[in-house]
Amino acid sequence: MMLNKVFDNILDIPGVDGVCLFSTMGKVLINRMPSFMSPDIFEDGLRRITALYDTMDENFLPCDDYLLRFEEKWVLFRRADQVVLLVLAADKANFMSTRMVTNMALKHITPALLEELTAAAGLAAAPAAPVLVAPAGAASAPPFPVAIPAVVPAPQAAAPVEKAAEPSKAPLRMFRGRAY
Amino acid sequence: MENNLAIQQIMQTPNVIGYVRCSESGVVIEQEGNEVDVLANVIVYFQQIAVLIGESFGLERFHEAQIQGKSLIVVCIPLNGEVLGVILNSRARVPEIVGQIRQILHLA
Numbered sequence A: 001m002m003l004n005k006v007f008d009n010i011l012d013i014p015g016v017d018g019v020c021l022f023s024t025m026g027k028v029l030i031n032r033m034p035s036f037m038s039p040d041i042f043e044d045g046l047r048r049i050t051a052l053y054d055t056m057d058e059n060f061l062p063c064d065d066y067l068l069r070f071e072e073k074w075v076l077f078r079r080a081d082q083v084v085l086l087v088l089a090a091d092k093a094n095f096m097s098t099r100m101v102t103n104m105a106l107k108h109i110t111p112a113l114l115e116e117l118t119a120a121a122g123l124a125a126a127p128a129a130p131v132l133v134a135p136a137g138a139a140s141a142p143p144f145p146v147a148i149p150a151v152v153p154a155p156q157a158a159a160p161v162e163k164a165a166e167p168s169k170a171p172l173r174m175f176r177g178r179a180y
Numbered sequence B: 001m002e003n004n005l006a007i008q009q010i011m012q013t014p015n016v017i018g019y020v021r022c023s024e025s026g027v028v029i030e031q032e033g034n035e036v037d038v039l040a041n042v043i044v045y046f047q048q049i050a051v052l053i054g055e056s057f058g059l060e061r062f063h064e065a066q067i068q069g070k071s072l073i074v075v076c077i078p079l080n081g082e083v084l085g086v087i088l089n090s091r092a093r094v095p096e097i098v099g100q101i102r103q104i105l106h107l108a
Helices: A002-012 A039-059 A095-108 A111-125 A128-137 A144-151 A154-172 B002-012 B036-056 B094-104
Strands: A016-023 A028-032 A065-069 A073-079 A083-090 B016-023 B028-033 B064-068 B072-079 B082-089
Touching (some): A016 A111, A065 B036, B002 B016, B002 B094, B016 B036, B036 B082, B072 B094
Antiparallel strands (some): A073 A083
């Protein structure tokens, strides 16, 4: 995927430690953060960034780019229409170079690519749901994989997969980060 | 008093259109220039959430933020328990101005 190469270009900048692309709903679409930093760890950060955008849009001015400087690192987050690109870098990283390369990255994020990424993120998250549902319904109803093949073989098995994919398409109908 | 005078010098810096200084509790200590009323409402919240965002990524000691809008840029600097927000126009060269502000305020 072309976007992966663009992300590689960002990571090639000396001092850049990680890049992450997430939707304005807070779902991680591409994670190229350092390996010790799992999405669970910075989930709160993404929620706070989303809250920051909302608050600043409502109470100040709609601003897309924020740079936060800390003692040894800085965090840059840049918002496109439906996504936020986050860059984590060391102090020595060239900020202007990072801006230039991230401009390119944001240009590559087309609605079609975004749809693809969101679907992939949805599918990646999908296996978690049945695990939570299955034990609760186990006492009253037979487990899903056993019951369906016995009654109707193929068509019934395909239908739930489509249903599961639909919710992940729904958030795509957005304008400037807001669902309509 | 000395600090107040130093902050007022910021307005002499080219492309600076306003500044606001607030206490941690959100009380406006001083302000001057354009667009500062709106900034005064959000600057303390912004600083607090910036610190929290940093914590989420394991980062400590927040010392500066830049907010880039279409027509203006805001620089936010924590200052001895207070927050300083400086509004620049879009023609400003941010790193140079931040350097000048830090010099004026005797910050490293």
